Amino acid sequence: MLVYQRTDSPLLSAITFAISYLPWLVGGPLLSTLADRFPRHRVLIATDAARALLVAGMAVPGTPLPLLLGLLFVVAVCGPPFESARSALVADVLDGDRYALATSLTNVGSQVAQVLGFVLGGTLVAILSPSAALLLDAATFAVSAVWLWARLQRRPAPDDGGGTERPRSMWRDAAEGLRLIGRTPRLLAIIAVTWVGMLFANASEGIAAPLVEQLGQGPAQVGVLLGANPAGVTVGGLLIARALTQERRERLVPHLVVLSLAPILLAGLVTVWSGPGSGAYAAVVALMFVAGLGAAWSIPLNVAFVQSVPPAYRGRAFGVAVSGLYGVQGIGALGAGALAEGLTAGTVVGLIGALGLLAVVPPLVGYLRTQGHVAAAPPAAGPSEA
Template sequence: MFGTFLLSTAGDELARVALTVLVYQRTSSPLLSALTFAISHFPWLIGGPLLSTLADRLPRHRVLIATDVARAVLLAVMAIPGVPLPVLLGLLLVVSLCAPPFESARSALMADVLDGERYAVAISLTTVTLQVAQVAGFLLGGALVALHPSLALGIDAATFALSAVWLSARLQRRPAPAPPEAGTSLWQDAATGLRFLLGTRRMLAIIAVTWLGALFGSAWEGIAAPLGAELGRGSAAIGVLLAANPAGVVVGGLLLGRLVPPERRERLVVPLVILSLLPLLAAGVVTGVGGVEASTFPTVLALLFVSGLGASWLIPLNISFVQATPAALRGRAFGVAVSGLYGVQGIGALAAGLGAEGVAPSTVLALCGGLGMIVVAPALVAYGRTQHRASAATDAEGAPRE
């Protein structure tokens, strides 16, 4: 599971940055460039809650293998030279529809296999791996786009094919955790997962912090191409800009997973969320003031890296989420949560691109940080209150109630 996750993530990011740069080169439109970056997130919003129910209804290993095979075939078609841009974007949308059942099955299966501190360490390692794969994919994608985007898409197809073979050969077969009752539809299963997430203040607070923090923390990625142009840099620098933030998450995840005691990780969520947004405000101001000066680019990279350090808040929130979710509901719960996460990331990228049509990309970057801290503040307050209640319940009864 770990190795195949690394393979497919690196391939995905490589293809995403290649298509984003390609669209910007052909159209010179920040909005269309942002739409290309965001299009892989929208299927989560459209079909995520529904398709993720397959991770509870079917054996999870079958869901993983089938979705990898489908993506390998579709990306191989996309890699054929000369495919029109609208067809490429349409196929990208279909490829992205395979992500909800795959990620829901992978996340739920990992929680089935590991428990306690082993799961916490695994989440930290997986988060770090995700960011390393993103860094590698962004950097390689920025370099390969100068050659031909078909090469990047072909590599992405190969990673999914290899992942499917590896999972088929090595993953232990397990029965479906919650076989559907007679007459139960996918819609009813999806509704069950949604009701569970919205049924307690603690789960609602965790979801609110996750979605709002991701909305403003990652929206600027949709304008990486025009931001790089404002800084006076070429295509390869776009990959470097996009890689700086996940590089910070790598370091932050390692520090959280190895140096911070389990009982303290959750207490760091609020300051880490602020740390993920404040540097974006500073980076936007620095870019707007410094422009194409030689020192501006490395300063912006450093600030994006610091923002990534703060973005490691996802690790303790993920652990809290799993601890509060029954095993039979994990596929659906993950599906709804991740659907919203990807959905808000796509909306944020699209909104950033729309904003960059009228104002400088650096202004949009600053707004992501400034507005983000204001909007996420009520969610952080609510989360802090439920955290104290959960801790009190655990001290009194030995297990959390809320």
């Protein structure tokens, strides 16, 4: 909102949104190796503390726009090691059905946080200012760092069984994560569905501000619109986590992927045909909520992927998968913003939904063909991996 208010440019607004994703694409696999090289609790605490300081710097009134975007980029750089360490740590602590349920609940909790964050953020921007909202955001990172320091059990860094005689290289660790995925058809199929599905499912978020403006609404409604999809994921995640086994969840994935994209096409059509008005805005919010219900497909795929990876490789393998996931979301937001420079936001949203339904077909075919396949064995290692 701050960038859109200053520039009135959908593309620059989308670039700002995409910056939080792009570090995953350019450095995610490398940075994620930190989760396998150091004690994971230390990685979590250090990255949250760093983000608290950086976001506080963004809140300084009158910060030049290039510096603001630069700080945002560095904040996003902290994401790969944090998320990789968090996911790997959960898998270290829990296994079997307990891990599957914990992963589902963690995803649901994350979506609830996004809903509250988007809505609260939009409200704070309208009532106070973007700088005040950023300062409060910095405080949340500080609270998280202190909470993790006080409550998280200390665990040693994971052992990959390679022995202490070999010097550890971040580049080699990242390459090992890529090779593990590359020789496992099932992991490749899961990644393909996830990347292509998310590329189109979340692209419209990059043009939320101009879309809401086209619908005749204000800044607070941007937060509500952005919160609609995570709200749907929350409800859908609770339903499939509590009512279905992991096997049935995986069988539902193709249907859920279609459900996550078709409402986006309809939302674009509603915006174009109806024009400005609260009725059209409410319909678009409802359709984004339904798309979120379908986007709960990410939960069973997350569980299936992480459980297929050996413990000592989870940080780097998860980093590769999520790096691409966040990267394609950034690319999607940038593409949507570029199109919105020449087309109306509603037209772009409709195109995103239509193209997504077509593009996701080949990955889903590969996913169905590899159902029942097991993950490739990790490289030969010492007794600690046996």
